[in-house]
Amino acid sequence: MHSVDPDDILARLDPEQREVAAHPTGPMVVIAGAGTGKTRAITHRIAYGVSSGAYAAPRVLALTFTARAAGEMRTRLRELGVAGVQARTFHAAALRQLHYFWPHAVGGGAPEVLAQKVPVVAEAASRLRMRFQGSELRDFAAEIEWAKVGMLTPETYPAAATRAARTPPGLDLTAMARLMSAYEDAKADRGVIDFEDVLLLTVGILRDRPDIAATIREQYRHFVVDEYQDVNTLQQRLLDLWLGGRDEICVVGDPAQTIYSFTGASAVHLQSFTKAHPTARQVSLVRNYRSTPQVLGTANTIASMPGGARRWGGAALVAQNAPGPAARCVHYADDVAEAVGIAGIVEELLAGGTAASQIAILFRINAQSEAFETALAERGISYLVRGGERFFSRREVKEAIVLFRGGVRADDGDTPLPDLVRDLLTGAGWSRVAPTGAGAARERWESLEALALLADQLLATNPSARLGDFVRELDERAAAQHAPTVEGVTLASLHAAKGLEWDAVILAGCSDGLIPITMAQLGEEIEEERRLLYVGVTRARRHLVLTWAQARTPGNAGHRRLSRFLDFLAPDAGAGVKSGRGKGSRDKAGRGTSRASMKPARQAVCRVCSAPLSTATERTTRRCQSCPPTYDEPTYEALRTWRALVAKSASVPAYVVFTDATLTAIAEQQPSTNAEFVAIPGLGQRKMDLYAAGVRAVLAGEDPAEVAARHTS
Incomplete structure (x- = not known):
């Protein structure tokens, strides 16, 4: 490899990127917005560290989340004259270590890794005399993955799933735990492991064999982690063991692109990095080299709405490219018309000189793809569906x-x-x-x-x-896993589009119920949907079109409304779309309504950050899901103890006394009068008569057991 002058490496970077690269040692956290050149910054950091003699290339382990990203990192390092850096996914790095050290730690060869969980999940279900469809088995496999990356066992899963409001379709949490246990037995009988076991077993070896841990720590002395907002509990545990108490680590991530929480990923590790590493240097990359000011204007507006970047911890992106065409918002009568209309937009882009491989149609769920495939095929436009089989x-x-x-x-x-x-x-x-x-x-x-x-x-x-x-x-x-580029329009879900970019992006189905998806109910779930839309918008370099349909099928009444995240585009998106109740629509009782007769309801807002409250739980606590609780922990635990004892004496579930949301509201608001007590949503005269005296006693510091005993006597 050719040698490169360290100063030349720094000269190629903007001021913020140079700040990252010029300090190749010590802890560092980089908040890197979409399109700001994070890969460029961290590869130049590694190259500068090697060329300046700060460390040797083979002592660096760079971790990513996809084989494609790891390959891109290796390619860029080679172009910078650096060879020998190990750039791998967490699983690839752990699997390599597992195969090497298994004979020393366990004996024999490492077990084979399952290609797919579903067949073994099906076998486990059969052992329990359960029968499920293929889609249900895939859901259970995903639930098992979520539990394992959270380092949960069948015994600890139900409580954790309850706290996280997990609801596996078709099974209660106890039955799901039994299925998890049967799945582990079925794997053991087959003598195989799954991908999560690769990490779990590596964690176990490093924890139990200090000699092996020391060997790995001697090999890898400097760590770089890309997409750090996507790290889960298990990956963080493995990273901590690799580090072994050292702080030679640089993490890069963007809390505004946290869209995989359903898999166990959490931005908490990114946001708390400076607590774990108090001497860490912090750098923010905000200069966007991907998109036009028009595209970024839409993205920044989505992020700056109540609950957006202010909560996510991100910053507004600053465009570095020349202006381009304005972002468009187009509405159609129904889904069929939308698919046909989008095919027409694609034809316009192709006629204007945009290559088919530089056009993407993005959507929330895979089921939306078929209509676009049909519409494109009818016009003879080549396409590929991304996100399926490799x-x-x-x-x-x-x-x-x-x-x-x-x-x-x-x-x-x-x-x-x-x-x-x-x-x-x-x-x-x-x-x-x-x-x-x-x-x-x-x-x-x-x-x-x-x-x-x-x-x-x-x-x-x-x-x-x-x-x-x-x-x-x-x-x-x-x-x-470097697939060739297909000269066709890309069809992809928003999740599958993460990390990619195109000259033109058409975001389809931008209506409430799809973006955000109907299943998103809690405050943080809604915020993740907003981030998902933000990720989709920031995939576009030059052309951005957002489309939505008022009805699902032709001839049906249009009850849909434009996504709440795009209300600022309502003047350009069709009359009446912002309210969602234009002429001819109906209210929940089925009555016809007119726009003139409607009065907007007063919006409840968070008492911490003033963001709109969207769920019953948020309205009860008067605090959005993303803001931290404001109660005193001992007080809350005392109330929980009192509630449990009162419920037990009455032989009723605890939520019959107070729901968790109501108990949280009581701990936070600490009502001292009957008027304050009944002002909390969910509390009326009956519950005041039954429990107000006990609540006030506990809030005053009395022993919850004694207060509960008085209540039952």
Whole structure:
């Protein structure tokens, strides 16, 4: 590798990025907004540290969350003249250590890792004489993952799931815990482990074998963690063991892009980093090099609304690019019209010179994809669906690679590589003309077409390339999960779009019920939906179109409203959309309403941050879910003890006395008069007569057991 002058490395960066790179040792936390060059900053930090002699490349472990991101980091480091840095995902790094140290710690070879949980979950359910559909089994597999990354056991799961308001479909929490236990037994009988076990077992070895822990800590002395807002409890525990009390760590993340809490990820580790490392240097990257001022204006407005960046801990992004076209908000009568309209917008973009591979249609749930696939196929527009099976795991891709391997010996050296590849692909079912319609046949063709185009790209960069070179290229890409670019419009869910970017983004289905999704009820759940929309908007470089439909099917009355997160766009999105009750709509009782007759209800707001309150729990406590409780912990615990004793004596569940939300409101507001007591939502005259005296006694500091005893005597 070529050597690089350390000063040259710093000269390539903006002031904030240079602040990151110029301090390669010691703890550092980087809050990096979307498109602000975080990968550039941290790779230059590593390169500067190596070139300046601060540390040796093999002593650095850079951790990411996707194989693609790890591959990109390695590529950038090579371009900077740095070789030997280990850039891996948490799982890849742990699996490598597990395979190496298993013979020393346990004996024999490490167990095989399950490719999928669902078959074993199905076996576990069968052992318990339970029968479920495939979708339910996938939900249970996801719930098992959530429990394991939280380091929960079947015994501790029910209580933790109750606190987190988890509700596995079709099972109560006790039954879910039994299924978890049966799943672990089924794995043990098969002699396999799952991906979470890779981390759990590595944690166990490092904890129980100080000699192995010391060996790993000697190998890796400097750590970099990308996307730190997505770290879960288990990954943080493993990271702590790798560090072993040292503070040579740089973390990079953006609390405004925390969208995976359903998997156990939490921005708490990012937000509390300076507490764990008091001497940490803090840097914020806010210069956005991806998007136009118009795109960022929409993103910043979404984030600056009550509950936005102020709560997330982010900052407004500052555009560095030239102005572009204005963001558009378009509404349609129904979902079918929306899909057809979006296909038309895609045609306009293509006609204007935007490449198909630089256009994305993003949506909240995968079920929305089919309508867009059909509309694009009817117009002959190529597309690919992202977020499903990995490219190199697809059956047609595997079959094609087998054909390529078999064809290497028959390569006569005269047939141009692209022609040879296409001849072989014909045997795998590829044709020069794309099939009409949507679905599996079209997806299969798109996969094979991507291989054909990759052969063109390889020949362009290496004119002497032959089929053997092409096979080696595919092997390298498969190892790095570096899928080829398909020249088609990308269809992806908002979650699958994280970390990607396109010249043009069409955000579809921007109506309440989809964004935010109906299932989001609690304050923090609503905020995560807002962040999800923010992530989707910030994927766009130049063109941004937001669309929504008033009805699901043609001919039906339009009851939908524009997403509450986009109310600021209502003047451009259609008459009456902000209220959601335009002419001809109906109220909950089915009565027709007119806009003129409606009076806006007074909005309850958080007494801490003044953000709107959206759930019954928030209105009861008069505090939004994202703001921390303001009660005194001993007082709250005393009230809980008193409630439990009173409920036990009456042989009723504790919530019959007071719900958790009501108990929290009492602890925070500490009512001293009957008027203050009944002013708390959920408390009326009856509960005041029954419990007010006891509540006041506990709040006054009396022993909760004695107060409860007086109540029952």
